Amino acid sequence: MSGVTTWLARWFRRLAAVALLGGLIALLAWLRTPERISDADGTPVHVMDGDSLRIGDRVVRLQGVDAVELRQSCADGEGGQWSCGLEARDALEALVARGGLRCLSGEQDCYRRAVARCSTKELRDIAARLVAQGWAVSGTGRNDGRYLAEQAEAKDAGRGIWRGPFARPADWRAMHPRPIED
8 A cells, every 4th residue: 555655645746746837837928928008998198208108007118229318418410409308208209199009018127117019000110110200229229129220211311319419328328327216
């Protein structure tokens, strides 16, 4: 009898290990499932800056771009300064105002924001349009990312931030660090 009991105990331990492993795999798959965030149900949308917005209580950052910061200023071609960060936010507001906002997120950034690709009922890719208008750079803005053609077009046309010299958003943030939040 003790041989059968030992065999059954080992079998149950193995079964429990397999069940635990299966549960972990299912949990990981669930966590990686893209999150759909939408204002279609009337959830309020607040544009925070040129590449992030709040949908209800969820903060979303646009994937693949880096927009100038809200408090950032840029130079125009004649040596004057202008509030490019405010204008970048206004540009994103205008795109979101088209209605039918949909965002698909599969990851979070270090600030626990959903990193998402967003569209509206009239616009397939909000980030691409922001780069084409000159309000954001592709990727980190150093010849990377998926929107290089849009960035080159905006730069050649002198649109948005490309109308004069500006600090890359990542460089500006490094010079103006955020206070650490608990």
